[in-house]
Amino acid sequence: MAVGTPGLDARHAALMALDAVLDRDRSLDAAWREAKVDRLEDRDAGFARLLVLTTLRRLGSIDAVIDRFVARRPVGKNRLGVQIMRIAGADLMALDGAPHAAVDTAVRLAKRLPETRRLSGMVNAVCRRMADEGCRLFDAVDAEAVDTPAWLWERLKAAYGEPTARAIAAAHRHGAPLDLMPAKGAEAWAGRLGGMLTPARTVRLEGGAVSKLDGYDEGAWWVQDAAATLPVALLGDVKGKRVLDLCAAPGGKTMQLAAAGAEVTALDISKPRMRRMRENLLRTRTGVKVVIADALDWTPPGLFDAILLDAPCSATGTIRRHPDLPHLKSGTVLSALVPLQDALLSRAWEWLAPGGTLVYATCSLLPEEGEARIDAFLATHPEARVEPVAAGGGVEAGMVSNGALRTLPCQWPDIGGLDGFFAARLVRG
Numbered sequence: 168m169a170v171g172t173p174g175l176d177a178r179h180a181a182l183m184a185l186d187a188v189l190d191r192d193r194s195l196d197a198a199w200r201e202a203k204v205d206r207l208e209d210r211d212a213g214f215a216r217l218l219v220l221t222t223l224r225r226l227g228s229i230d231a232v233i234d235r236f237v238a239r240r241p242v243g244k245n246r247l248g249v250q251i252m253r254i255a256g257a258d259l260m261a262l263d264g265a266p267h268a269a270v271d272t273a274v275r276l277a278k279r280l281p282e283t284r285r286l287s288g289m290v291n292a293v294c295r296r297m298a299d300e301g302c303r304l305f306d307a308v309d310a311e312a313v314d315t316p317a318w319l320w321e322r323l324k325a326a327y328g329e330p331t332a333r334a335i336a337a338a339h340r341h342g343a344p345l346d347l348m349p350a351k352g353a354e355a356w357a358g359r360l361g362g363m364l365t366p367a368r369t370v371r372l373e374g375g376a377v378s379k380l381d382g383y384d385e386g387a388w389w390v391q392d393a394a395a396t397l398p399v400a401l402l403g404d405v406k407g408k409r410v411l412d413l414c415a416a417p418g419g420k421t422m423q424l425a426a427a428g429a430e431v432t433a434l435d436i437s438k439p440r441m442r443r444m445r446e447n448l449l450r451t452r453t454g455v456k457v458v459i460a461d462a463l464d465w466t467p468p469g470l471f472d473a474i475l476l477d478a479p480c481s482a483t484g485t486i487r488r489h490p491d492l493p494h495l496k497s498g499t500v501l502s503a504l505v506p507l508q509d510a511l512l513s514r515a516w517e518w519l520a521p522g523g524t525l526v527y528a529t530c531s532l533l534p535e536e537g538e539a540r541i542d543a544f545l546a547t548h549p550e551a552r553v554e555p556v557a558a559g560g561g562v563e564a565g566m567v568s569n570g571a572l573r574t575l576p577c578q579w580p581d582i583g584g585l586d587g588f589f590a591a592r593l594v595r596g
């Protein structure tokens with residue numbers, strides 16, 4: 168590596184991470200590890216992450232500009248040359264980076280790697296043109312339409328209509344704030360941490376190293392998006408009730424239920440995710456019965472007064488934080504998820520005590536994983552009905568649709584939005 172070339176290490180790591188996501192379908196968490204981003208100096212690591220997150224969020228727009236300058240984007244082994252151009256494009260056109268540094272480091276990187284050495288002339292020419300005329304072209308692209316992969320864009324338009332789909336896509340361009348859920352004393356924690364209290368009573372910060380924040384060590388709060396707190400709120404007062412948190416890891420909702428005084432059983436199939444839950448529970452000193460099992464095989468020791476089923480889903484409601492998701496997944500994931508969601512819901516329903524409430528939730532923007540699952544369930548369970556959700560306690564009137572909770576990332580535009588969530592409350596009779 169050319170010693171003393173600022174940003175070259177960061178860009179090299181960014182290139183490796185971007186390629187891991189786009190070419191090898193790695194999640195961003197895995198990509199950071201593969202690219203050894205953590206081994207960089209803090210500033211370089213932060214810059215590498217920013218470059219990759221921005222490239223993923225603006226990929227369609229960046230590619231539209233690159234396509235104006237090349238007859239055909241190189242593929243196969245030569246794809247790394249395109250990834251270098253994409254990262255430089257994000258730097259130049261979305262982040263307002265210094266043109267000389269962006270072009271120079273892109274060319275140095277291309278010359279450095281055996282796979283891209285031959286393409287350094289092309290990288291140089293394209294990056295120079297992006298520096299000179301890219302911003303004008305970039306700003307003219309229909310960003311919402313092209314930055315959202317086609318499979319998702321078409322579904323969002325069909326589900327919510329084009330204006331709302333555009334607002335959702337625009338929200339995906341920005342990152343998400345950091346929400347902390349205090350076990351108690353939300354106002355006081357907002358003051359101590361210098362954050363704002365959201366209508367869902369999370370403390371909202373712009374970001375920062377979570378483990379260095381006041382209250383982390385004593386487990387006074389945990390990280391949880393405002394929208395993710397609402398499904399538990401729909402269960403009402405759970406103090407002293409036997410509550411099953413089904414599909415519980417890594418445990419945000421488990422801690423919320425325990426803090427509200429419920430007697431919680433938390434079940435999940437994933438050992439590694441449950442390890443994270445145990446760490447969280449230790450930190451917050453929360454007593455919970457933890458079960459690692461496949462819910463489809465498990466038999467509970469007795470019935471529950473309340474059940475929260477936070478079902479596995481496409482997680483499309485969390486794209487603001489995970490811009491890799493729409494590039495890794497496609498609509499085809501639904502063919503495996505939907506039958507699993509139906510099976511989990513039918514099974515959980517059998518474990519509900521008379522007079523009990525079951526909340527079915529997903530962090531998905533796709534009605535196939537939300538509204539349609541409830542319709543399918545009601546069609547086969549005539550004894551069940553939806554108990555309508557009402558506005559209040561963080562739930563705004565615009566977040567209620569057909570008696571269910573439906574949040575979208577474009578809501579709360581003035582305070583940084585919230586994740587997309589669906590939740591419906593089911594009772595007997």
Ligand SMILES: C[S@@+](CC[C@H](N)C(=O)[O-])C[C@H]1O[C@@H](n2cnc3c(N)ncnc32)[C@H](O)[C@@H]1O
Nearest residue numbers: 414415416417418419420435436437461462477
């Ligand atoms: C949306 S995540 C849960 C998030 C969690 N409720 C929280 O608030 O932190 C869905 C979870 O479902 C779990 N899961 C998937 N299939 C399962 C099954 N058959 N039985 C139990 N858990 C399952 C996954 O391991 C994953 O942790």
